Amino acid sequence: MADGSAVGEVHAASWGAAYGPLFSPEMAREGVASRLERWHERLATGNGLVMLGFVDERPLAMSWSLASETRAGFAEIYSFYTHPDGWGSGVSVALMDATLKHLQADGFERVHLWTLRDTPQSRRFYTKCGFVETGATQFRDFGDGNPLPQVEYALVREGGA
Numbered sequence: 342m343a344d345g346s347a348v349g350e351v352h353a354a355s356w357g358a359a360y361g362p363l364f365s366p367e368m369a370r371e372g373v374a375s376r377l378e379r380w381h382e383r384l385a386t387g388n389g390l391v392m393l394g395f396v397d398e399r400p401l402a403m404s405w406s407l408a409s410e411t412r413a414g415f416a417e418i419y420s421f422y423t424h425p426d427g428w429g430s431g432v433s434v435a436l437m438d439a440t441l442k443h444l445q446a447d448g449f450e451r452v453h454l455w456t457l458r459d460t461p462q463s464r465r466f467y468t469k470c471g472f473v474e475t476g477a478t479q480f481r482d483f484g485d486g487n488p489l490p491q492v493e494y495a496l497v498r499e500g501g502a
Contacts, residue, residue: 345381347393347400352376355422359460360483368485389419390443394427394436401427402436406444409453415495416449437470441496450498455479458490467494 353376361369384391389407393400402423409417418440423433444452454472456463468474472494480488 344400345384348380348384348391348403348405349377351393351400351403351424352380352420352422354424354426358425359422359462360457363457363459363489364483364485364487368483372483390440390447392436392440392443394423394432394439396427396430396432399426400424401430402432404436404440406440406452408449412451412453414449415451415453416444416447418452418454421454433466434470441470441498445498451495453493453495455481455491455493457481458492464492464494470496472496 353373356376357369357373361372364372380391383405389405392404394402394404403420404418404422405420406416406418409415411417421433421437421440423436427433441452452472453475454467456467458464458478464474473496475493475495477493479491479493481491482488
């Protein structure tokens with residue numbers, strides 16, 4: 342079972358590095374603090390699949406996925422983050438492969454996710470992993486009243502037409 346502190350550390354460090362610059366300093370600090378704490382309760386409820394990716398026994402990537410609330414028959418990856426110390430190490434690709442294999446074993450041939458439109462690093466990563474942009478967009482307010490545009494990516498495996 343994943344540890345809430347380890348998951349929170351990866352999520353907070355990655356979110357702070359990738360998304361923090363998109364917000365006011367106060368909002369960025371609050372976002373990091375929230376991500377450090379939220380995983381204890383989330384893991385206690387057992388809602389969804391949470392996985393960690395390691396480099397030399399150090400957790401440096403995390404994923405959280407479950408059945409999509411908006412797309413019937415799809416799993417949705419709600420969170421996929423890599424600590425900046427793990428960028429370029431291969432841990433992200435390894436964790437995505439493991440996440441997708443686990444979802445497939447759970448019966449999901451189709452997976453989707455949303456990412457911020459203005460984060461080219463994450464968009465390149467999802468494309469590299471076989472996801473394709475669906476053309477769907479939405480706006481997400483992270484709590485500061487300034488909604489940011491997101492784009493949807495999907496991956497359909499054999500038999501998941």
